[in-house]
Amino acid sequence: METSELLQKVRHIEIKARGLSRNIFAGEYHSAFKGRGMAFSEVREYQYGDDLRDIDWNVTARYNRPYVKVFEEERELTVMLLIDVSESQSFGSTSIVKRDMVAQIAATLAFSAIQNNDKIGVIFFTDKIEKFIPPKKGRKHILFIIREILGFTPGSSGTEIDQALRYMTNGIKKRCTAFLISDFIDSHDYKHALRIANRKHDLVAIQVYDALSTRLESVGLMKVHDPESDKDTWIDTSSKKTREQYRTWWTRRQAEMDVAFKQSRVDSVSVSTEDDYVKSLLQLFQQRR
Known part of the structure; x- marks a missing residue:
C-alpha cells in the first residue's frame, strides 16, 4: 500500500471512529468497562x-x-488490543477486507478509551508475537496504531492465539481490559490460555469474519488458496455434498469457539465484513452493563 493511500485510509478511519466514540460509544464504553477497574x-x-x-x-x-x-x-484503565495480523486477515469478498474492519473496530475502541482517560497498547500476533506497542495516551499514539494495523507486514503467516494470550498474561502486570480481535481461524487449542488470561484481566473477544467464509457457492471447480499455509486446493463447489460438508465444518467450528468463550467466561461478539460493526459493538457494551 502506497504512503498516500495509507494516510488517506488512516484519516478516513480517524474521522469515523472519533465521531462514533464521541457521539455514541463514550457513555456505553464507560458503563461497560470503567466500573471493572x-x-x-x-x-x-x-x-x-x-x-x-x-x-x-x-x-x-x-x-x-x-x-x-x-x-x-480507578480514574484510569489500561486497555490492550490483541490484534491478529496473520495472512488470513487480508481476505475479503466485499469492498472491505478483514484487516480494514479490524482497523475500524480497533480505532473506535481506542478513541473511546482515550475519551475516558485510559491508556491503550497493542500486541500484534500471528503464530508468534510480531510487535508490542506499550500503552500510552493521545491522538498521535492512536493514529500510529491505526497505521500499523493497516500497513504492518508480519514476519509469519500462521495463527496461534494462545501465544498472544500468554504474552499478555505474563507481560502486563496490572489488571487491564483486553480486546482479542481475530477471525479465530486457529488449529491450535487456545482454551486454557483464554481461561488464564481472563482470570487476571478483563478479556473480550471480537471475531471478524468474511461472510463468504460461512458457505460455498456453487460455481463449479474452484481453486482455493490458503494464505497462511500458502497452499492451493481444488474444490468441486457444484457438489452438494461438498457444500454441505463445508457448512457443517463452519457451524461446528463456530460452536466450538462459542463454547470456549462461555467456559472461560469471556464476553464475545462476531462481526461480518458485511455487518454494521457499530450495532455489534453496542450490543457487546450493553450486555456487559
Whole structure:
C-alpha cells in the first residue's frame, strides 16, 4: 500500500471512529468497562446489605466486629488490543477486507478509551508475537496504531492465539481490559490460555469474519488458496455434498469457539465484513452493563 493511500485510509478511519466514540460509544464504553477497574480505598464498619465478599477479615479480627473493604473506581484503565495480523486477515469478498474492519473496530475502541482517560497498547500476533506497542495516551499514539494495523507486514503467516494470550498474561502486570480481535481461524487449542488470561484481566473477544467464509457457492471447480499455509486446493463447489460438508465444518467450528468463550467466561461478539460493526459493538457494551 502506497504512503498516500495509507494516510488517506488512516484519516478516513480517524474521522469515523472519533465521531462514533464521541457521539455514541463514550457513555456505553464507560458503563461497560470503567466500573471493572476498582482500586482499594479504605475500610469501614459493616452495614446491612454490604457484600459479604468485601469483608476484611484481618481488620474484623483485630477490632472484633465486621469491617468491609471500600473500593473506588480507578480514574484510569489500561486497555490492550490483541490484534491478529496473520495472512488470513487480508481476505475479503466485499469492498472491505478483514484487516480494514479490524482497523475500524480497533480505532473506535481506542478513541473511546482515550475519551475516558485510559491508556491503550497493542500486541500484534500471528503464530508468534510480531510487535508490542506499550500503552500510552493521545491522538498521535492512536493514529500510529491505526497505521500499523493497516500497513504492518508480519514476519509469519500462521495463527496461534494462545501465544498472544500468554504474552499478555505474563507481560502486563496490572489488571487491564483486553480486546482479542481475530477471525479465530486457529488449529491450535487456545482454551486454557483464554481461561488464564481472563482470570487476571478483563478479556473480550471480537471475531471478524468474511461472510463468504460461512458457505460455498456453487460455481463449479474452484481453486482455493490458503494464505497462511500458502497452499492451493481444488474444490468441486457444484457438489452438494461438498457444500454441505463445508457448512457443517463452519457451524461446528463456530460452536466450538462459542463454547470456549462461555467456559472461560469471556464476553464475545462476531462481526461480518458485511455487518454494521457499530450495532455489534453496542450490543457487546450493553450486555456487559
